[in-house]
Amino acid sequence: MSEAFPNELTPAAIAAAPAEAASANFDRIARLYRWMEYASLGPLLERVRWHFLDAGSLDGACRGLILGEGDGRFTARLLLRNRGLRAEAVDGSAAMLRLLKQRCAFAGDRLSTTHEDARRYQPPPGFDLVVTHFFLDCLAQEEVDALAGRVARDLQPGALWVISEFRIPAGWLEWPSRLFVRSLYFAFRCLTGLRVTRLPNHASALRAAGFVPVAQHLFAGGLLTSELWQGPARNL
Numbered sequence: 001m002s003e004a005f006p007n008e009l010t011p012a013a014i015a016a017a018p019a020e021a022a023s024a025n026f027d028r029i030a031r032l033y034r035w036m037e038y039a040s041l042g043p044l045l046e047r048v049r050w051h052f053l054d055a056g057s058l059d060g061a062c063r064g065l066i067l068g069e070g071d072g073r074f075t076a077r078l079l080l081r082n083r084g085l086r087a088e089a090v091d092g093s094a095a096m097l098r099l100l101k102q103r104c105a106f107a108g109d110r111l112s113t114t115h116e117d118a119r120r121y122q123p124p125p126g127f128d129l130v131v132t133h134f135f136l137d138c139l140a141q142e143e144v145d146a147l148a149g150r151v152a153r154d155l156q157p158g159a160l161w162v163i164s165e166f167r168i169p170a171g172w173l174e175w176p177s178r179l180f181v182r183s184l185y186f187a188f189r190c191l192t193g194l195r196v197t198r199l200p201n202h203a204s205a206l207r208a209a210g211f212v213p214v215a216q217h218l219f220a221g222g223l224l225t226s227e228l229w230q231g232p233a234r235n236l
Helices: 011-015 026-041 044-054 073-081 094-103 105-110 141-152 171-192 202-208
Strands: 063-067 086-091 111-115 129-133 160-166 212-219 224-230
Touching: 026 044, 026 094, 026 171, 044 073, 044 160, 044 212, 044 224, 063 073, 063 141, 073 086, 073 094, 073 105, 073 129, 086 094, 094 105, 094 111, 105 111, 141 202, 160 171, 160 202
Parallel strands: 063 086, 063 129, 086 111, 129 160
Antiparallel strands: 160 224, 212 224
């Protein structure tokens, strides 16, 4: 794979990002979240989340850190597929965590949950898998930078980080994609109070934390990306 994923945000766009993202309240939409997804893009977001999981790329993981996953559909599928994995799910929404625990009740002995804003969460050492699906786009650039550095610090050597996100493709889909992403931010601002208004450059944050891209799969003409990153063989 090439060193950089295409169409990352420019430095000017990063500089224009808000200085701080206020805490959004996703409790308001927890029970509707799945159906909101289906209403906008059908099952496509689930396909993006599950791409590397279903491909077997995460099968070797033993301890997974799942940040801001929401209602637990990915966590349940991960625990069902990997019977030896133990997971820690962190979310700022108590309602989302309740749904996650209900979906993962079959593996309650392998799952722990933490109700905390992931921007302030300090993970314990030893994780070899990090999962952020449609979560980093809820953070400002400096928050993604800080999160990546903090999470990477005590991971196992060679740990994997799997990411699903929206992106802006080049070509004729660029402006329709920008309008679509902008409409999503507007909707979530109205529904949850989310203050972020543009996609952060998560790739630059992961590289700064010592991760390198391993694989990427694009969906919907490049509007959606599923990515697999790997940390250094030895901790920084």
